[in-house]
Amino acid sequence: MTLLDVDCVTKHFGGLTAVSRFSLSVAPGEMVGLIGPNGAGKTTVFHLLSGFHTPTEGDIRFKGVSVVGVKPHAICRRGLARTFQIVQPFMNLSVLDNVMIGAFNRAAEVAAARRRAVDVLDFVGLGARRDVPARELTLPDRKRLEMARALATQPEMLLLDEVMSGLNPTEIDEIIRLIRQIHAQGVSLLIIEHVMRAIMALSQRIVVLHHGEQIAEGRPQVVARDPKVIEAYLGDET
């Protein structure tokens, strides 16, 4: 059974078509990359999957049940979590409190949430900084925090939106390692990324979006050589 089923989804914003007849399936345990030039509609797809936008046409099914019209928090409850392209920490709360908010997705009590949050923080490498206010974190740490908070919700599938942006090569390697560890824990992943080596290294399969439409899909090496894909990236560099 597929975990995520995006069925011919279209999204109009007034006169603008952001996403057009987009389909995608993700099986449990897969790590899929979503790439495309700027403005291709990738983040819009994430907004649609996580419930922040509603498709104009088409259906989205998670674990076999439609999530169209379902509120974002309810989708998170069902096991689909996401990060944001521009990180959105709870600035005035501590690192631990930030992650506890995510942990409450499953935990009913403070103590249980705290335990889960501590575990997740150790897992992502922020354990030592748990009492630091989020506003005092560096960007790489904020990215880890964002991922930790999403992981604390105990998702079956995680949507990562450009977690590498703004990071230097060493930091990128660390995040690649972390994502692999997350995957090893059984979490399925759909990753938007511009850093090519990261997406090539991580993805089992890549989907390419351009002007809201899917123009290619397949193994990383195959997609990288696809003339349509090259055209899309080069064509947009004029």
Place this chain on the structure above:
Amino acid sequence: MAAEALGGLALGALLVVPPFLPPYFLEVLISVMLFGYLGAAWNILGGYAGQFSFGHAAYFGIGAYTSTLLFLRFGVTPWLGMLAGGVLAAAFGLGAGYLSFRYGLRGPYFSLVTLAFAEMLRVITVNTKAVGSSLGLVIPNREAAPANFVFAGKLAYYYVILAMVLAAVWITWRVARSKLGYALLAIRENEDAAEASGVDVLGMKLRAMAISSLLTAFGGTFYAQYFAYIDPTITFGPSVSIQGLLQAIVGGAGTVLGPLVGAFVLTPVSELSRAAIRGRAGVDVMLYGLVLILVISFLPKGVMGWVSRWR
């Protein structure tokens, strides 16, 4: 450890000292408690959930008028009337809150719409003879009748409002340490991130609104019983709304003790200014405005926020 000792001492003083206070000071202390109470009630929605209501007078007025009308017209004891007022206010708050939150009103727009709701209630009350219109309602017969929430001296009223304040502080403390408290803080910080992390933003806001409006309404009943007179401007007017939020902001919004501390700071300012410049109404509120500007500019997290930097 020092903080707990200080707190215990303060609590002890609040319990034991008042019988020995001269009448004027007792009155001022009652005002402090009432304002602190209203601030604590506002704080749950405003300080913790970050939804700055400028119209909490709506719930205060509903509480005051409900218990008073039930008492005057049907002889229902205000103790029960208080509960009725609270339930009514909570229902109104949930309704207004649901409309506002469901339609995505945030920040200043939420503030404005709450102000509008309170004003609407005031205008309706002014124009409704059955509830006394602008003449208001008087609670006659000040003979002691504790069963009817009427006491002989001010001391009893003091202990009632003290109990209410302690209850409000306790409720705030419990909420802050609970799942609801964490959810509210997340909502305050970043609603979208909270929603994406599994927080039912609408549901949590409504919960905060229910608690906040319920508590505020109880304060309205107390006011009615203590002062024995209410009218639309006193109960539904903007000054009540502002008083509540002022205590919380100055003392520290989003902290357990903030509103009470704020009341202890602001009420003396008000009393001293009125004593210093006699016969000129408005000195105290003028200073409130100044204090608000200064607090926002230099102590945006209020007194408790400043204190916590030293701990």
Place this chain on the structure above:
Amino acid sequence: MTADLLLQGIVSGLLLGGVYGLVACGLSLIFGVLRIINFAHGAVMMLAMYTTYWLFALCGIDPYLSILITAPLFFLVGMLIQRTVIEPNRFAAEHNQLLLTLGLALFLENLALVLWQGYFRTVRPTYAGASFMVGEALVEVPRLAACGAAIVLAVVLFAFLRTTDMGKAIRAVSEEPEGAMLMGIDIGRIRAVAFGIGSACVAVAGALVTPFFYVAPDVGESFNLMAFVVVVLGGMGNFVGALFGGFIVGLAESLGATLLPGSLKQLIVFALFVLVLLLRPAGLFGGGRGR
């Protein structure tokens, strides 16, 4: 409701609506550039009304002529307020900035109460009672003058924003602050100027209404609330919308007064306000910021 009452309601509503529009234009401008809802707007109007009163009572200066003094004076007052109170806190949280203007409003309104006490004063120039009939409707000359002047001023302001360099700079900052900064525009100065112009607008509105409105410390409050309603109706930051919104609100209030007894007319305005906030927060004419 008879046709006569209806006509009177329409006339009165439109006349006062023009003034509401001017007040709202100032508020809208301030919001567009500074992104704050200025709770102290009504208080500035009240201060201008007192200034007009004192100029009239002490120096015999006609309220309309005194605008030549009041407008630049309150332009400067507005700039001063912005520089000293608002600008230092421009990075504060949105709700804190709102509280700042609330604090300012409380301070100014009660300063007036302390200084000049609460009783009503009036400015009664010789033409205060002048009026004429349009069909069965009574048109009071001062109200007509106020409405006319308000419209003229709004149009002048509109032209200023469209044609002058300063006006274009203001519009640039309100639409795209970072871009404006990159173009070398002094954002801080624009913000002060915008607040000054907004204050001058509401000050002129205050002067214009003194012949037919009482002067007291709380008079600004009702105009404040009306201005919020108008700005939300017209679209926050939408200038033209503010003027038209003013007419709509004026009409709603006035027609409400013919339909409902007492002060219930305010309900109509508030109900309109709530409905617009809930259903069309970008304003009836759109173009405004949403919630």
